[in-house]
Amino acid sequence: MNPEKVIFGFFIILAATLNFGFYVGDISNPDHHPVYELFFVVVVNLIATILKFGDRTQMGALLLATSLVALLQLFAASLMWGYVVYISETGMTAAAMASIVSLSGGALMANIISVVLLVIETVMLRR
Numbered sequence: 001m002n003p004e005k006v007i008f009g010f011f012i013i014l015a016a017t018l019n020f021g022f023y024v025g026d027i028s029n030p031d032h033h034p035v036y037e038l039f040f041v042v043v044v045n046l047i048a049t050i051l052k053f054g055d056r057t058q059m060g061a062l063l064l065a066t067s068l069v070a071l072l073q074l075f076a077a078s079l080m081w082g083y084v085v086y087i088s089e090t091g092m093t094a095a096a097m098a099s100i101v102s103l104s105g106g107a108l109m110a111n112i113i114s115v116v117l118l119v120i121e122t123v124m125l126r127r
Helices: 003-023 036-050 058-086 094-124
Strands: none
Touching: 003 036, 003 058, 003 094, 036 058, 036 094, 058 094
């Protein structure tokens, strides 16, 4: 068993499940999407992305690309949340929350692709 692969698999799957937890709920209701959960999703995705740097395989490049896409979407969602709550005069509206959750949905799709690629890589391994 390769400890590096176990740790990376753990963080990829944790990122996907945390992102799913944030994504689920009424898309426009801020009570269903807590900000601390978005923070944890960003942190875990950042860790998963950092763990993939240095892998020189084609599958590693694809996994890094999906992690970067998820991170970009989550950073955009976080920036939007910060803008809406702290800068905008309108505050958190249903439309703003829907946009934030939609960005999180894009990151969730990238995380799902990462998990699928991870499963494919595992199946392709030969002893």
